[in-house]
Amino acid sequence: MLLVAAAALADPPLGIGEPRAPEPFTLEQRLLDAARRGDRATVERALAKGAPVDAKDDVARSALLLAARDAGSLELVQLLHARGAAVDEPDQTGRAALSWAAADGRLELVRWLVGQGAAVDRADADRRTPLFHAAAGGYVEVATLLLEHGAAVNAADRFGDTALMVACIRGKDAMAERLLARGADPALRNQEGRSAAERAAPGTPHCQARSVAAPPR
Numbered sequence: 001m002l003l004v005a006a007a008a009l010a011d012p013p014l015g016i017g018e019p020r021a022p023e024p025f026t027l028e029q030r031l032l033d034a035a036r037r038g039d040r041a042t043v044e045r046a047l048a049k050g051a052p053v054d055a056k057d058d059v060a061r062s063a064l065l066l067a068a069r070d071a072g073s074l075e076l077v078q079l080l081h082a083r084g085a086a087v088d089e090p091d092q093t094g095r096a097a098l099s100w101a102a103a104d105g106r107l108e109l110v111r112w113l114v115g116q117g118a119a120v121d122r123a124d125a126d127r128r129t130p131l132f133h134a135a136a137g138g139y140v141e142v143a144t145l146l147l148e149h150g151a152a153v154n155a156a157d158r159f160g161d162t163a164l165m166v167a168c169i170r171g172k173d174a175m176a177e178r179l180l181a182r183g184a185d186p187a188l189r190n191q192e193g194r195s196a197a198e199r200a201a202p203g204t205p206h207c208q209a210r211s212v213a214a215p216p217r
Contacts, residue, residue, distance in 0.1 A: 027046055034063075035070075059092045062086070064081060068109060069100035087113055090124070102131070105142055106142075120150055126157050126159075129155050129163075131146045131152070135175050153184045160192075168196040
Protein backbone atom coordinates (compact mmCIF):
# COMPACT_ATOMS: atom_id res chain seq x y z
CA MET A 1 0.00 0.00 0.00
CA LEU A 2 2.79 2.44 0.91
CA LEU A 3 4.64 1.65 -2.29
CA VAL A 4 1.53 2.39 -4.37
CA ALA A 5 1.03 5.72 -2.57
CA ALA A 6 4.66 6.67 -3.11
CA ALA A 7 4.42 5.88 -6.83
CA ALA A 8 1.29 8.00 -7.14
CA LEU A 9 2.98 10.95 -5.46
CA ALA A 10 6.00 10.65 -7.75
CA ASP A 11 4.04 11.84 -10.73
CA PRO A 12 0.42 12.77 -10.10
CA PRO A 13 0.07 15.04 -13.19
CA LEU A 14 1.46 12.72 -15.86
CA GLY A 15 0.70 9.25 -14.49
CA ILE A 16 3.56 7.66 -16.43
CA GLY A 17 6.00 7.05 -13.57
CA GLU A 18 8.24 10.05 -14.30
CA PRO A 19 7.91 13.36 -12.46
CA ARG A 20 7.52 16.44 -14.65
CA ALA A 21 10.70 18.50 -14.69
CA PRO A 22 9.93 22.22 -14.36
CA GLU A 23 10.99 24.29 -17.34
CA PRO A 24 13.08 27.32 -16.39
CA PHE A 25 12.16 30.75 -17.74
CA THR A 26 14.14 31.77 -20.76
CA LEU A 27 15.48 35.31 -20.76
CA GLU A 28 12.74 36.28 -23.20
CA GLN A 29 10.04 34.86 -20.93
CA ARG A 30 11.54 36.59 -17.93
CA LEU A 31 11.48 39.90 -19.79
CA LEU A 32 7.88 39.49 -20.89
CA ASP A 33 6.70 38.38 -17.47
CA ALA A 34 8.42 41.34 -15.80
CA ALA A 35 6.95 43.77 -18.32
CA ARG A 36 3.48 42.34 -17.68
CA ARG A 37 3.93 42.86 -13.93
CA GLY A 38 5.51 46.30 -14.24
CA ASP A 39 8.74 45.06 -12.65
CA ARG A 40 11.29 47.54 -13.96
CA ALA A 41 14.27 46.08 -12.08
CA THR A 42 13.75 42.63 -13.59
CA VAL A 43 13.16 44.11 -17.04
CA GLU A 44 16.48 45.93 -16.81
CA ARG A 45 18.30 42.81 -15.59
CA ALA A 46 16.84 40.69 -18.38
CA LEU A 47 17.88 43.26 -20.99
CA ALA A 48 21.34 43.52 -19.46
CA LYS A 49 21.72 39.75 -19.73
CA GLY A 50 20.86 39.85 -23.42
CA ALA A 51 17.09 39.41 -23.65
CA PRO A 52 15.96 40.82 -27.02
CA VAL A 53 13.84 43.92 -26.50
CA ASP A 54 11.61 42.85 -29.40
CA ALA A 55 10.75 39.45 -27.87
CA LYS A 56 7.09 38.46 -28.15
CA ASP A 57 4.82 35.96 -26.41
CA ASP A 58 2.73 33.29 -28.11
CA VAL A 59 0.13 35.81 -29.28
CA ALA A 60 2.72 38.29 -30.59
CA ARG A 61 2.57 40.68 -27.64
CA SER A 62 5.86 42.49 -27.12
CA ALA A 63 7.28 43.57 -23.77
CA LEU A 64 6.28 47.16 -24.54
CA LEU A 65 2.74 46.15 -25.40
CA LEU A 66 2.47 44.10 -22.19
CA ALA A 67 3.84 47.00 -20.15
CA ALA A 68 1.05 49.15 -21.58
CA ARG A 69 -1.71 46.53 -21.55
CA ASP A 70 -1.19 44.82 -18.20
CA ALA A 71 1.03 47.07 -16.10
CA GLY A 72 -0.26 50.34 -17.56
CA SER A 73 3.20 51.76 -16.91
CA LEU A 74 4.22 54.80 -18.93
CA GLU A 75 7.64 54.73 -17.27
CA LEU A 76 8.29 51.15 -18.34
CA VAL A 77 6.96 51.74 -21.85
CA GLN A 78 9.34 54.69 -22.17
CA LEU A 79 12.25 52.60 -20.91
CA LEU A 80 11.58 49.81 -23.40
CA HIS A 81 11.20 52.29 -26.25
CA ALA A 82 14.50 53.92 -25.28
CA ARG A 83 16.08 50.46 -25.55
CA GLY A 84 14.75 50.05 -29.07
CA ALA A 85 11.23 48.61 -28.72
CA ALA A 86 8.69 49.70 -31.33
CA VAL A 87 5.70 51.57 -29.91
CA ASP A 88 3.11 50.48 -32.44
CA GLU A 89 3.48 46.76 -33.15
CA PRO A 90 0.12 44.92 -32.97
CA ASP A 91 -0.54 41.52 -31.44
CA GLN A 92 -2.34 38.70 -33.23
CA THR A 93 -5.69 40.41 -32.67
CA GLY A 94 -4.42 43.54 -34.42
CA ARG A 95 -4.33 45.60 -31.23
CA ALA A 96 -1.24 47.68 -30.48
CA ALA A 97 -0.30 49.41 -27.23
CA LEU A 98 -2.42 52.47 -28.03
CA SER A 99 -5.57 50.39 -28.37
CA TRP A 100 -5.07 48.74 -24.97
CA ALA A 101 -4.16 52.03 -23.29
CA ALA A 102 -7.24 53.74 -24.73
CA ALA A 103 -9.48 50.88 -23.58
CA ASP A 104 -8.24 51.37 -20.00
CA GLY A 105 -8.51 55.16 -20.07
CA ARG A 106 -4.78 55.71 -19.52
CA LEU A 107 -4.66 59.30 -20.73
CA GLU A 108 -0.95 60.07 -20.22
CA LEU A 109 0.09 56.79 -21.79
CA VAL A 110 -2.20 57.45 -24.76
CA ARG A 111 -0.81 60.97 -25.08
CA TRP A 112 2.78 59.70 -25.11
CA LEU A 113 2.11 56.91 -27.59
CA VAL A 114 0.37 59.28 -29.98
CA GLY A 115 3.27 61.69 -29.60
CA GLN A 116 5.63 58.89 -30.61
CA GLY A 117 3.70 58.27 -33.80
CA ALA A 118 1.30 55.48 -32.84
CA ALA A 119 -1.45 55.21 -35.46
CA VAL A 120 -4.62 56.69 -33.97
CA ASP A 121 -6.86 54.80 -36.39
CA ARG A 122 -5.17 51.40 -36.36
CA ALA A 123 -8.06 48.92 -36.56
CA ASP A 124 -7.96 45.52 -34.88
CA ALA A 125 -9.30 42.22 -36.21
CA ASP A 126 -12.86 43.44 -35.57
CA ARG A 127 -12.02 46.76 -37.28
CA ARG A 128 -12.27 48.58 -33.95
CA THR A 129 -10.02 51.59 -33.53
CA PRO A 130 -8.61 53.01 -30.29
CA LEU A 131 -11.45 55.57 -30.33
CA PHE A 132 -14.02 52.75 -30.34
CA HIS A 133 -12.37 51.16 -27.29
CA ALA A 134 -12.15 54.51 -25.45
CA ALA A 135 -15.83 55.16 -26.20
CA ALA A 136 -16.83 51.75 -24.89
CA GLY A 137 -15.19 52.60 -21.57
CA GLY A 138 -16.56 56.12 -21.42
CA TYR A 139 -13.12 57.73 -21.32
CA VAL A 140 -14.02 61.17 -22.64
CA GLU A 141 -10.58 62.77 -22.27
CA VAL A 142 -8.91 59.91 -24.09
CA ALA A 143 -11.46 60.08 -26.90
CA THR A 144 -11.01 63.83 -27.17
CA LEU A 145 -7.24 63.49 -27.46
CA LEU A 146 -7.59 60.85 -30.18
CA LEU A 147 -10.05 63.03 -32.09
CA GLU A 148 -7.72 66.02 -31.80
CA HIS A 149 -5.05 63.89 -33.46
CA GLY A 150 -7.21 62.91 -36.39
CA ALA A 151 -9.15 59.83 -35.28
CA ALA A 152 -12.12 59.16 -37.57
CA VAL A 153 -15.21 59.79 -35.47
CA ASN A 154 -17.52 57.69 -37.66
CA ALA A 155 -15.27 54.68 -38.24
CA ALA A 156 -17.34 51.48 -38.06
CA ASP A 157 -16.34 48.02 -36.89
CA ARG A 158 -17.09 44.82 -38.80
CA PHE A 159 -20.64 44.84 -37.45
CA GLY A 160 -21.23 48.40 -38.59
CA ASP A 161 -21.15 49.77 -35.04
CA THR A 162 -19.50 53.15 -34.46
CA ALA A 163 -17.98 54.77 -31.38
CA LEU A 164 -21.24 56.68 -30.87
CA MET A 165 -23.27 53.47 -31.02
CA VAL A 166 -21.13 51.66 -28.46
CA ALA A 167 -21.17 54.70 -26.15
CA CYS A 168 -24.99 54.78 -26.32
CA ILE A 169 -25.33 51.03 -25.88
CA ARG A 170 -23.18 51.17 -22.75
CA GLY A 171 -24.94 54.19 -21.30
CA LYS A 172 -21.94 56.53 -21.66
CA ASP A 173 -23.94 59.69 -22.27
CA ALA A 174 -21.08 62.14 -21.65
CA MET A 175 -19.10 60.28 -24.29
CA ALA A 176 -22.04 60.44 -26.70
CA GLU A 177 -22.28 64.18 -26.12
CA ARG A 178 -18.60 64.67 -26.92
CA LEU A 179 -18.70 62.48 -30.02
CA LEU A 180 -21.76 64.27 -31.36
CA ALA A 181 -20.04 67.62 -30.77
CA ARG A 182 -17.08 66.32 -32.79
CA GLY A 183 -19.17 65.26 -35.77
CA ALA A 184 -20.45 61.77 -34.98
CA ASP A 185 -23.36 60.97 -37.29
CA PRO A 186 -26.45 59.77 -35.36
CA ALA A 187 -28.11 58.69 -38.60
CA LEU A 188 -25.62 55.90 -39.27
CA ARG A 189 -26.94 52.36 -38.91
CA ASN A 190 -25.18 49.10 -38.22
CA GLN A 191 -25.55 45.87 -40.15
CA GLU A 192 -28.86 45.23 -38.35
CA GLY A 193 -30.18 48.58 -39.58
CA ARG A 194 -30.23 50.12 -36.11
CA SER A 195 -29.02 53.58 -35.14
CA ALA A 196 -27.28 54.72 -31.96
CA ALA A 197 -30.55 56.08 -30.55
CA GLU A 198 -32.40 52.83 -31.21
CA ARG A 199 -29.81 50.88 -29.23
CA ALA A 200 -29.26 53.43 -26.47
CA ALA A 201 -29.40 52.43 -22.82
CA PRO A 202 -31.86 54.23 -20.51
CA GLY A 203 -30.60 57.49 -19.09
CA THR A 204 -28.77 58.65 -22.21
CA PRO A 205 -30.54 61.88 -23.20
CA HIS A 206 -27.90 62.91 -25.74
CA CYS A 207 -28.32 59.61 -27.54
CA GLN A 208 -32.11 59.78 -27.41
CA ALA A 209 -32.32 63.43 -28.40
CA ARG A 210 -30.58 62.71 -31.69
CA SER A 211 -33.03 60.01 -32.73
CA VAL A 212 -33.78 59.89 -36.44
CA ALA A 213 -36.67 58.28 -38.22
CA ALA A 214 -36.24 54.72 -39.34
CA PRO A 215 -35.84 54.28 -43.11
CA PRO A 216 -38.95 53.19 -45.02
CA ARG A 217 -39.37 49.46 -45.40
